[in-house]
Amino acid sequence: MIVIENLSRIYRKGSNEVAALQDLNFRVQQGSFVSVIGRSGSGKSTLLNLIGGLDRSDEGSLFFKEKDVMQMSRRELALHRRFSVGMIFQSFNLIHSRTARENIELALAFGGKSRRERKKQAMQLLEAVGLEDRADHQPTELSGGESQRVAIARAMANKPSVLLADEPTGNLDSATSGEIIELLQNLNKQEGVTILMVTHEEDTAHAVSDHLLRLSDGKMLEERRISQ
Amino acid sequence: MNYPDKLIIGLANLWRMKLRSGLTILGVVIGIGALTSMIAFTSGIQKNITDTFEENDVFTSMYVTPVKADPSSIDLAETMKEGISSLDDDILDSIRTIEKVAIAHPEITFPARLKLKNKDDKTRIQALPKAMEQYKPYSDLLAGRFFSSDTAKELVINWRTLRSLGIIVKHKDIPRDFTENDSLEEYRILPPDSILGQTIELVSAKLDIGNVMKNPLKAATGTENVFTEESMPFTIVGILNVERNISAAGIKGGAIIPSETAKAIPRLDFTSVWDLLGNSGGGGQYSSIYVRVDDMQDLETVKKSLEDRGLNVFALADQLDQIRNAFLIMDAILGAIGAVALLIAALGIVNTMVMSILERTREIGIMKSIGASDHDIRTIFFAEAGSIGLVGGLFGILLGWAFAFAAQIVINQHILPNDELPVDLFYFPWWLVLGALAFGLLVSLTAGLYPAIRASRIDPVKALRHD
Ligand SMILES: Nc1ncnc2c1ncn2[C@@H]1O[C@H](COP(=O)(O)OP(=O)(O)OP(=O)(O)O)[C@@H](O)[C@H]1O
Ligand SMILES: [Mg+2]
Numbered sequence: 001m002i003v004i005e006n007l008s009r010i011y012r013k014g015s016n017e018v019a020a021l022q023d024l025n026f027r028v029q030q031g032s033f034v035s036v037i038g039r040s041g042s043g044k045s046t047l048l049n050l051i052g053g054l055d056r057s058d059e060g061s062l063f064f065k066e067k068d069v070m071q072m073s074r075r076e077l078a079l080h081r082r083f084s085v086g087m088i089f090q091s092f093n094l095i096h097s098r099t100a101r102e103n104i105e106l107a108l109a110f111g112g113k114s115r116r117e118r119k120k121q122a123m124q125l126l127e128a129v130g131l132e133d134r135a136d137h138q139p140t141e142l143s144g145g146e147s148q149r150v151a152i153a154r155a156m157a158n159k160p161s162v163l164l165a166d167e168p169t170g171n172l173d174s175a176t177s178g179e180i181i182e183l184l185q186n187l188n189k190q191e192g193v194t195i196l197m198v199t200h201e202e203d204t205a206h207a208v209s210d211h212l213l214r215l216s217d218g219k220m221l222e223e224r225r226i227s228q
Numbered sequence: 229m230n231y232p233d234k235l236i237i238g239l240a241n242l243w244r245m246k247l248r249s250g251l252t253i254l255g256v257v258i259g260i261g262a263l264t265s266m267i268a269f270t271s272g273i274q275k276n277i278t279d280t281f282e283e284n285d286v287f288t289s290m291y292v293t294p295v296k297a298d299p300s301s302i303d304l305a306e307t308m309k310e311g312i313s314s315l316d317d318d319i320l321d322s323i324r325t326i327e328k329v330a331i332a333h334p335e336i337t338f339p340a341r342l343k344l345k346n347k348d349d350k351t352r353i354q355a356l357p358k359a360m361e362q363y364k365p366y367s368d369l370l371a372g373r374f375f376s377s378d379t380a381k382e383l384v385i386n387w388r389t390l391r392s393l394g395i396i397v398k399h400k401d402i403p404r405d406f407t408e409n410d411s412l413e414e415y416r417i418l419p420p421d422s423i424l425g426q427t428i429e430l431v432s433a434k435l436d437i438g439n440v441m442k443n444p445l446k447a448a449t450g451t452e453n454v455f456t457e458e459s460m461p462f463t464i465v466g467i468l469n470v471e472r473n474i475s476a477a478g479i480k481g482g483a484i485i486p487s488e489t490a491k492a493i494p495r496l497d498f499t500s501v502w503d504l505l506g507n508s509g510g511g512g513q514y515s516s517i518y519v520r521v522d523d524m525q526d527l528e529t530v531k532k533s534l535e536d537r538g539l540n541v542f543a544l545a546d547q548l549d550q551i552r553n554a555f556l557i558m559d560a561i562l563g564a565i566g567a568v569a570l571l572i573a574a575l576g577i578v579n580t581m582v583m584s585i586l587e588r589t590r591e592i593g594i595m596k597s598i599g600a601s602d603h604d605i606r607t608i609f610f611a612e613a614g615s616i617g618l619v620g621g622l623f624g625i626l627l628g629w630a631f632a633f634a635a636q637i638v639i640n641q642h643i644l645p646n647d648e649l650p651v652d653l654f655y656f657p658w659w660l661v662l663g664a665l666a667f668g669l670l671v672s673l674t675a676g677l678y679p680a681i682r683a684s685r686i687d688p689v690k691a692l693r694h695d
Contacts, residue, residue, distance in 0.1 A: 054597060054688045074602055082599025093594045093692060097244055106237075109229045110599040154598060 001194060002028035002051065002162070007060035007070075009046050009218075020046040022218040024060070028211065030161070033188045034196045035205035038215035044198040047215070048164045051196065052087045053080040064162075082110055085162045086155030090170035092147040094139040100150045101126065101135040104157055111158035125153040129183065145176035152183060156193070163187065165197040169204075181208055229604055231611075238611030245584065252573075252580040253620045256668060259573035260624025263566030264664045265631045265654070270559045272632075272655035281548060285363060287524040290531055290543035291335065292323065292517040315514040319539070323519060326533050328526040333357045334514035336490055337481050342385075342393065343429035343459070349392040351482030353430065355490030363520070365469055366484075370399060371420030372466035378488040383428060383462035387470060389482035391415075395423060401470040420467055430485070431459045434494035458494050570667075574675040577616055581609060581679030585686075592683055593691025602684040609683050613676025614669055621668025625661055632656070 009021040021043045028034055036044045049055040050062055053069055056077070062069045064084060072080060081087075094103050104122040113121065126132045129149035139147055148168055155163055165184060169177035185208055187193045199205050205212055206226065214222035242249040281287060294314050315334070323332045336355040341348050360366050361374035366384070375382045387397050396404060398419045433455045462485065485493075519541075521530050527545060534541045585592070592605060632654035639653055 049689050052597070054692075078596070078599060078601035078604075081597060087597050089692065093590075093597065095591055095594055097240075097591075106595070107598040109233050110595075110604065112229065158599065 001030040001065060003061075003063040005061045005063075007050065007057060007062055009043070009050060009055070009057045010059065019218045021050070021057070021215075024220055026213065026220065026223055028194065028196065030194055031188070031192050032194055032211050033185070033209045034194075034211040034213060035209035036196060036198045036213045036215065037200070037202060037205050038221070041217075042215040043218040044215055045166050046218075048087070048166050048196060048198060051162070052085050052164045053077040054087070083158050084160055085164055086152075086158075086160040087164045088148065088151045088155050088166070088168050090167040092139070092144070092151045092171075094147055094150060094154075096139050099136050099138055100131065100142065100146075103139070103150060104154045107154045107157040121157070122153075125157060126150070128156075129153045143176075144172050145179060148172065148180050149183065152180075152187075156187070160193070162194045162196065165195065167198050167200065169199070169201075177204075184208075229600075231607065234604065234607045235611045235615070237608050239615055241584065241588075241608075242612055242615060248580055248583070249616065252576050253616050253623070255573035255576040256570070256616060256620025256672065257623045257627055259566070259570035259671075260621050260664050260668045261627030261631060262569040263563070263667070264625055264628035264656070264660060265635075266562035266566045267559070267660055267664075268628060268632050268654040268656050270555060270562055271657065271660065272653045274555050275655045276651060276653075277551060278548075281544065285520065286544045286548070288330075288521050288527060290519050290527065290534075290541050290545075292519055292534055293515070293540045293542065315517055319537075320514070320517055322537070323517060323534065323539075326530060328521050328523075328530050330520050330522045331357070331359050331363075332517055332519045333360075333487060335516040335518050336487065336514070338432065338490075338493075340433075340493075341431040342389065342483060343431060344393045344395070344426065347392075347394045348429075348431070349389065349482075351389050351392070353432075353490070354481030354484045355487045356484050357487045368469055370397070370401070370467045370469045372424045372464070374466055375486045376465075378486045380486050381460065381462050381489060382465040382486065383430070384466035384468060384484040385428070385464055386468045386482050390423065390467070392482075397423065397467060423467065424464055426464050427461050428464055429459050430462055430483075430493070431457055432493050433457055456494075460493060570671055573620070574671050577613055577672050577675035578679060580616075581613060581676055582682070584612075585609075585679055585683045588683075589686060589691045589694045592686045593688040593694065596686070596688035597692065605684040605686075606680045609680035610673060610676050613672045613680065617669040617672025617675075618665070620672070621665045624668060625656075625664050628664070629656060 004024050004026050007021060007024040008019060011018040011020060024047070036047060038044050046055065050057060051064070051069070053072070057070055060070070064080065069077070069080060094100075095106065098106065101119075101122045104125050105118040108118040108121055123132060123135065126135050129152055131146060131149050131153070134142060134146060134150075139150070142150065152163075152168075163184070168184070169180050172180060181204060184195055184197065188195050197205075197209070210226050210228050212222070212224045212226060213220065214224075292315065320332060320334060323329060333356065337352050338355075339350065340353045341350050356366070358375050358378050366374050369384070370387065372384070374384060387399075387402055390397060394414050394416060396402065396415050396417045398417050404417070434457075468484075519530065519534065521527055524545070527543060531541050531543055592600075595605065636653055640651065
């Protein structure tokens with residue numbers, strides 16, 4: 001599903017070069033739950049941003065269903081972000097001026113859904129994450145766990161086959177983290193969504209994922225498949 | 229995501245920043261308001277002049293006069309030889325044969341007194357052929373009709389003349405304002421129908437040559453009356469319409485009589501003084517001849533063939549070009565003032581939009597992360613800029629109109645002389661309204677161009693790290 005070959009991401013400023021990612025090679029099977037671990041600054045977010053089409057690199061290739069994301073035009077990248085992948089972040093990244101439902105509706109609108117469909121599907125998505133009663137609340141009125149659920153619902157709005165989660169529990173207490181992880185697991189198991197999750201918690205990574213990537217200084221330190 | 233969706237997002241963003249959006253829009257309102265009221269003002273004045281010209285048939289009329297010896301001309305002898313120095317019936321007939329000439333008649337006006345009941349008033353009488361009845365303003369009388377024939381003893385009168393004779397025409401277009409000098413008892417307000425058909429005496433004066441010859445000394449000292457008066461009864465058959473524009477008043481005489489009838493009236497004017505001095509070529513000398521074409525396109529060719537015949541031609545239409553040039557300059561100056569106001573408004577738009585990009589960087593990053601394309605972001609910002617322009621344009625036109633309305637009242641009540649009819653100084657044609665809207669939109673979209681492009685190029689990775 002995802003094939004990464006010789007992928008590097010090098011930040012250049014004048015003569016100064018920072019290699020956030022260096023010569024990565026790995027594959028992700030469809031339907032797997034991948035955990036990406038590593039120290040701070042090891043390049044985890046950079047990797048997810050490349051897969052998610054938010055960032056680009058001119059070194060190496062990143063095939064998503066046989067299409068090289070690194071060769072896509074800006075327009076194609078937008079479509080990739082819109083339909084192929086969903087992303088969630090440590091800081092939830094909900095739009096504050098919009099209610100939970102409106103945040104989801106916005107994603108559906110970019111997906112080309114009609115006004116009526118948007119409303120209906122947004123409610124269904126909220127139901128799926130157990131927040132139908134919070135539909136008309138502003139993000140500031142939601143707890144961290146609830147915010148992350150809304151973000152997950154929004155990321156899944158246009159039915160992507162891959163969900164990229166960059167430290168989704170980084171801002172949550174352990175109980176709430178557990179609920180979010182469970183939600184991701186359900187998506188993975190029941191809907192067959194491929195998940196790549198960055199996490200700092202080795203235990204969680206071992207417990208939930210079937211594929212583990214350990215990065216260090218932008219390089220692959222360890223790649224392991226875990227049979228659950 | 230379709231365009232209405234983006235427009236709604238844009239409007240919602242403006243709504244979120246009500247105060248700032250409002251102030252930015254206010255800038256556009258003032259800019260468009262200034263621009264439209266200035267243009268409305270110059271077009272209003274222009275329209276007044278053009279309408280006056282049209283109402284007085286300026287575009288189709290010209291006046292033929294004999295060639296005068298021009299002292300500044302180097303070739304004085306040449307002008308005298310080639311030019312025609314007097315106008316008579318032969319010349320009139322030959323003018324009438326020129327192609328495209330619709331009508332040609334000598335300009336005859338003379339001073340006379342009009343007597344109605346016990347009142348009388350001095351005015352100028354104009355003599356016109358019946359054929360003029362098909363042209364404005366004679367074709368469009370306030371009441372009654374034009375003469376029945378060139379020899380009829382009928383008269384068409386101006387409402388101002390009637391006023392001098394103590395009659396105010398009862399009609400919605402006729403002003404009834406009085407000045408301090410007016411004594412109200414002197415006036416009667418009558419409906420037009422009861423004025424028509426009344427008999428009016430036309431009293432004209434003639435220099436009594438016999439009397440002067442008999443007693444030159446007494447004539448010179450004024451003790452003997454050298455003038456004889458003759459009176460002729462006329463029936464009022466028509467009342468001229470109210471002039472709709474400034475300066476139209478008084479161009480024509482206070483009353484009009486048929487041309488042939490006029491010939492029989494002894495009168496004191498230049499021609500008869502000319503007669504007196506014995507300079508006459510014998511009958512029918514005119515100081516000028518009015519020539520009219522039906523189509524303004526023909527004015528130039530007819531004018532040329534008249535000049536080819538050695539006649540001096542004056543067409544006021546020629547002056548209009550100069551007036552138009554003057555207006556172009558005025559338009560340009562006033563337009564520039566309005567444009568500067570709008571330019572400042574445009575900078576306000578740019579400023580507001582750039583500010584809002586800075587504030588919304590993260591939001592733009594989020595939108596990109598859930599699938600917004602560069603184009604989507606661009607159109608959202610364009611929608612915002614466009615809405616500012618459109619709303620600003622609409623209210624700007626209203627402001628311009630309100631300003632014009634107020635200025636109009638002030639000018640008509642306090643600046644124009646009392647007896648002038650109120651004038652429309654501002655003119656808001658449909659093209660001005662639509663043009664102002666379109667211009668406001670264009671300016672705001674142009675102002676939104678840079679911010680929109682800048683917003684669309686925002687790097688989502690950096691934007692998401694932004695707070
Ligand atoms: N725009 C940039 N310019 C220069 N260097 C950058 C830029 N963005 C990231 N880097 C560098 O790239 C490296 C990887 O960053 P990245 O954010 O991917 O780390 P991370 O593994 O996600 O860390 P964390 O766990 O703290 O989120 C870091 O050394 C960082 O300093
Ligand atoms: Mg990171």
